[in-house]
Amino acid sequence: METRELRYFVAVAEELHFGRAADRLGIAQPPLSRTIAQLEHRLGVALLTRTSRKVSLTDAGAVLLAEGTAILGAIAAAERRTRSVDRPSLVLAAKAGGSNELLAKLLDAYAAEPGAVAVDLLLCEAHTRQPLLDGRADVAILHEPYDSTAGLDVEALRTESQFAILSTSHPLAGAAQLRMADVIDLPELARWPEPDGTYLPGPGVEVHNLTQLFQMIALGRAIAVMPEVVRTGLLEGLTAIPVVDAPKVTTAIAWPSHSRSRAVADLVRVATEVSSPGPG
């Protein structure tokens, strides 16, 4: 199976439309049809069912789509990592607006290490997992269970309970504490994008970063349940109320499991030291 075939198949499987997929790939539609047919022939399985009006995935196609996107990400990652060997530097992916205090401590402590390399920050709107998988980042700060850690090596840094963030004018703003049942069905509960960038259907506002979320909350248009850490530096007019039965959120540092980089190992070690209780 060639990379080209995989790229073409993934494009069609995502678009479910040969014309649009060909467009996205920058080629004409006939060679695309032919390549997919060849791939199916060689695998001996139908990947797509097509009528002249509709294209859909078979079970086998769904499997190949899942594995194929992972493989294409791994290839992109391999290229980037291979290219950047000679200029040692580290890209750390983190969520914009989140965990800033931990991040600052980590960067300071790592910079003081002997043999520290330059650390570039990749601030992501939401998910830090994708850049890790496709090689745009070497290490990522993420939050379980919100972010999936499948296929990554992970070191937990700290665990926090969660708070409801809401406008001080919200009816629930006076409560001393809340339970998930109090908030889970509220129509103003903000919705985050899924890893693929789409939103699950629902009533709440669609937000794609923390700044936007906080503005929405301040305007009384949204509420959210978030880890304790975002309380620091909360906007005027917002309040945080503990949600006692919300699942604990673990802030963790993650890296590709086959990473052999000295710099990554150092950064992870510093991260655990910085976040562990005790002096330092």
Add this chain to the structure above:
Amino acid sequence: METRELRYFVAVAEELHFGRAADRLGIAQPPLSRTIAQLEHRLGVALLTRTSRKVSLTDAGAVLLAEGTAILGAIAAAERRTRSVDRPSLVLAAKAGGSNELLAKLLDAYAAEPGAVAVDLLLCEAHTRQPLLDGRADVAILHEPYDSTAGLDVEALRTESQFAILSTSHPLAGAAQLRMADVIDLPELARWPEPDGTYLPGPGVEVHNLTQLFQMIALGRAIAVMPEVVRTGLLEGLTAIPVVDAPKVTTAIAWPSHSRSRAVADLVRVATEVSSPGPG
């Protein structure tokens, strides 16, 4: 980067010889040289340093070799899994001769499940990780910390302490218990292959499966430190003595982290049920 380029590069990087690599790939040497040069040009990095007498890897080449073999394995896995979607069956990799009792219970219990599919057993000489990565197996039984679980999802099944296995005529055979310091430097300590099939240098006998190991031990040519489970059905003339400070060994069931197979999920659940304490 195309799969073909990656295959070619990995062949050269492993052989460190263009002629042999071309031979292994079934092509002539000139197109191989040309393809590698193109790859280097496109990546903008030297992957190999060649004199007319010797080929060696650059740092960048070492990175690409590591990532490339993983990618090629993933591609092979994707093909196999895609092909076998329509004929649901499951391949379980296990070490030949190890954990047989657990294995039997697992297979029996799973077969009794509603919706169980056929389970094929892949009995490996040593490492069950590789067949999992390259798609020859869907699930594997492995032992931490002996086997690396990087990139896999793992469910621990049971944890055991370790025993020294030795001939009854061995000088240490009479001891009630041992410590690692008693055995670690013994010249007859058997050596297992690394994941790549090679052996680390050392004095001990090179063994590649349990049967062979036990024969060597019975002959007084070797000793080994192994999990408790191998005591059941120990050969005549062998004895097992607890090594009190040896690291605990965890038997675990592992599967590729992006697996979405119902059958795998069922098998893992049954495995945890079968191995958990209590009735059943």
Add this chain to the structure above:
DNA sequence: CGCTATCGATACCGGCCGGGTATCGCTGCC
């Protein structure tokens, strides 16, 4: 019920690229 727009498949053609053979240039060795 037929016209039409849409969409994937097919037919066919041209250029590029991947693979082959022949050969060169370099290097270590007897």
Add this chain to the structure above:
DNA sequence: GGCAGCGATACCCGGCCGGTATCGATAGCG
């Protein structure tokens, strides 16, 4: 210094990839 081994280069050929033109099927519509 002759020779053998090895990778690079030169050059040719055929197949495959991508393009245009067109077909066949189907859903929507009046």
